[in-house]
């Protein structure tokens with residue numbers, strides 16, 4: 527089974543579920559994040575990362591009612607592990623860091639917090655709130671932190687109800703080209 531076939535199988539059955547607290551499905555949200563990456567002419571591995579950044583949500587069952595969450599499900603770790611088995615760190619690392627990137631942006635960009643959706647503000651609390659100055663410095667030592675920050679902004683943008691984007695099928699060749707030979 528190619529990586530593209532695996533992705534189709536994963537996003538088929540559960541991808542139509544609502545994206546927690548937002549007005550788009552997980553699949554629409556993922557396609558929008560990838561689309562914004564393409565609009566900014568991001569390199570292919572980062573477009574793949576944007577497309578698959580929430581795959582961790584689909585790999586393990588999480589409560590559909592976001593407000594019921596009492597702990598963070600760490601979907602970024604689950605997703606990054608799956609991706610690291612199939613792609614290089616240019617794909618898996620921005621995904622692993624996209625939740626800390628939100629905490630980083632909240633600490634370093636005054637305008638950023640204002641434009642978060644209410645669901646995103648809720649999860650920020652579960653994720654530990656804005657980074658401290660020490661955490662910010664440590665984050666900037668991560669080799670892929672800039673890519674993670676870019677991915678984070680596309681993640682936040684990708685919540686537009688009714689925005690038409692290319693379908694998942696438009697990315698299948700890119701997925702297989704970016705994957706390790708297996």
Ligand SMILES: [Fe+2]
Pocket residue numbers: 555579580681
């Ligand atoms: Fe997301």
